Amino acid sequence: MAVKLVFVVACALVDQDNRILLAERPEGKSLAGLWEFPGGKLEPGERPEETLIRELHEELGITVEEPCLAPLTFASHTYETFHLFMPLWVCRRWQGSVRGREGQRLAWVKPGRLRDYPMPAADEPLIPFLTELLGEARD
Numbered sequence: 001m002a003v004k005l006v007f008v009v010a011c012a013l014v015d016q017d018n019r020i021l022l023a024e025r026p027e028g029k030s031l032a033g034l035w036e037f038p039g040g041k042l043e044p045g046e047r048p049e050e051t052l053i054r055e056l057h058e059e060l061g062i063t064v065e066e067p068c069l070a071p072l073t074f075a076s077h078t079y080e081t082f083h084l085f086m087p088l089w090v091c092r093r094w095q096g097s098v099r100g101r102e103g104q105r106l107a108w109v110k111p112g113r114l115r116d117y118p119m120p121a122a123d124e125p126l127i128p129f130l131t132e133l134l135g136e137a138r139d
């Protein structure tokens with residue numbers, strides 16, 4: 001049977017204390033209650049980086065310049081109803097202060113604490129890339 005491929009872009013925002021931003025998926029959405037990297041699906045005609053910049057603004061109220069997005073790795077994961085392909089960028093510099101504009105809970109998490117937050121299955125293989133980049137600090 002043909003597989004439905006879903007392309008989602010995501011970003012690990014990293015603050016000056018080397019903490020990573022996670023956002024909780026709200027009630028009513030798929031995978032509700034799990035903690036994810038901000039991002040989302042492409043709209044027609046968008047380049048992936050444009051999508052990410054738009055989503056970061058819509059979800060978190062921040063402005064990111066494209067040169068501040070550094071590619072890190074990707075997730076490629078088969079869910080029950082689709083296959084997710086999700087490149088992950090890292091961003092350490094943005095304008096504005098981060099706030100959950102869609103009512104989502106946010107958490108700034110030390111790399112060594114990422115496993116304390118239940119994440120979608122696709123995200124788990126991404127964690128070692130972040131600890132490799134940022135270290136294993138837990139507090």
Ligand SMILES: Nc1nc2c([nH]c(=O)n2[C@H]2C[C@H](O)[C@@H](COP(=O)(O)OP(=O)(O)OP(=O)(O)O)O2)c(=O)[nH]1
Binds near residue numbers: 010
């Ligand atoms: N933004 C984001 N999405 C993720 C991550 N991990 C993961 O499996 N996903 C999945 C959840 C969704 O199926 C899809 C992102 O969709 P979305 O955030 O744009 O839209 P949505 O939840 O309203 O979509 P849907 O699942 O209800 O169709 O990717 C992640 O770390 N960040």
